[in-house]
Amino acid sequence: MSKSMYVIRSVVNPAMDYTILADSKGSLGPKVTAETIFQKCDVANANGHKFPRKTLSLAIEKLKDDIDNRHFLGELDHPEDISDVNRIATVSLKNSSHVITELHLDGAYVVGKFETIDTPNGAILSSLLRDKIKVGVSIRAITDQNITYGGDTDTITDFNLIAYDAVHNPAYSDAYVNSIMASVFKINEDQVPSKLITLSDDELKDIISTTILATLKKVHKN
Numbered sequence: 001m002s003k004s005m006y007v008i009r010s011v012v013n014p015a016m017d018y019t020i021l022a023d024s025k026g027s028l029g030p031k032v033t034a035e036t037i038f039q040k041c042d043v044a045n046a047n048g049h050k051f052p053r054k055t056l057s058l059a060i061e062k063l064k065d066d067i068d069n070r071h072f073l074g075e076l077d078h079p080e081d082i083s084d085v086n087r088i089a090t091v092s093l094k095n096s097s098h099v100i101t102e103l104h105l106d107g108a109y110v111v112g113k114f115e116t117i118d119t120p121n122g123a124i125l126s127s128l129l130r131d132k133i134k135v136g137v138s139i140r141a142i143t144d145q146n147i148t149y150g151g152d153t154d155t156i157t158d159f160n161l162i163a164y165d166a167v168h169n170p171a172y173s174d175a176y177v178n179s180i181m182a183s184v185f186k187i188n189e190d191q192v193p194s195k196l197i198t199l200s201d202d203e204l205k206d207i208i209s210t211t212i213l214a215t216l217k218k219v220h221k222n
Contacts, residue, residue, distance in 0.1 A: 006143050006179050007088050008159065009078050010049050010153040011167065012039035013137035018129060026118035032126050038103070038110040038137050040166050050155045051139075056110055059141075059161040072100045074114070074163045076139060089142060091163050098119035100164065125166055138167045 018036040025031070039045075041053035066072040079087050082203035096119055103112035116126040128135055143159040 007085075008049065008141040008143060008156070009138060010045060011136055011138045012051070012164075013037060015134045017205045018135075018164075020129060022132070025076070026123070026126075028044060028118055030126050031116050031118060031122065032129050033101075033113065033115045035102075035111070035113045036137070038112060039139065041105070041108050041110065043108075048154055052155060052157065053105065053108065055157055055159070057105055059068040059111070059159065060105070061176060063103065063161060067103055070099050070101065072103070072163075073117075074098045074161055075188060076125050077167055078140060078165050086130055089162060093122055094119070094207065096126040097166055114167065120142050136167045137166050139163075146167060209214060 005105040014038075016036050019033045019035045019097045020032050022033040023030055024033075039051065039056075041051060044050040073091045073093075073096040074075055075091060075095045077095075079092070079095075079222055083086060096117060098116050100112055100114045103124065105111075116129070125135070140162040141156075141159040142162065143156060145154070145156060145158065
């Protein structure tokens with residue numbers, strides 16, 4: 001009998017406060033480097049999910065190499081189809097908007113730095129940040145715990161952190177979070193990819209360059 005897995009998409013910081021540390025020029029527009037609080041430990045969010053400090057510490061430690069190698073990317077908005085397990089469990093390069101360059105615990109908070117990247121979605125996120133638009137942070141993860149939404153608080157004791165995505169969440173309303181941004185999907189263990197796709201720096205640059213060129217051609221035609 002296969003073990004069930006659950007996909008978590010849960011807003012962990014509804015209105016991200018950020019400080020822009022640097023502003024540079026990219027081919028698609030300005031790029032920003034910023035620091036922010038990604039989430040708070042040991043406090044149930046609007047979805048009824050609580051992430052203990054110890055659990056988050058272990059998750060961050062697993063990502064150390066990815067963070068050091070600029071491989072921990074996030075997307076602008078979550079993937080829409082949560083039934084597509086391979087899509088949920090990986091970050092889409094063409095939809096990526098930022099790279100998290102530092103991530104650590106500071107007291108009760110997960111804090112760090114991120115950079116918008118020179119992709120179409122990165123340019124959009126950069127513009128939003130520079131215009132001081134409040135952007136929410138939503139965690140994307142996979143767990144084998146039986147979790148729910150809207151009921152009692154679920155303490156997440158073990159999970160694989162896929163990404164911190166940037167989402168639009170202008171209010172702290174539980175109804176808004178539950179209906180728009182939060183979702184949980186049950187999957188079977190044999191559906192979970194055994195290995196996430198990894199790319200070298202050169203391969204990543206080639207794919208990003210191809211995406212940028214294709215976007216520019218489309219804009220030119222229009």
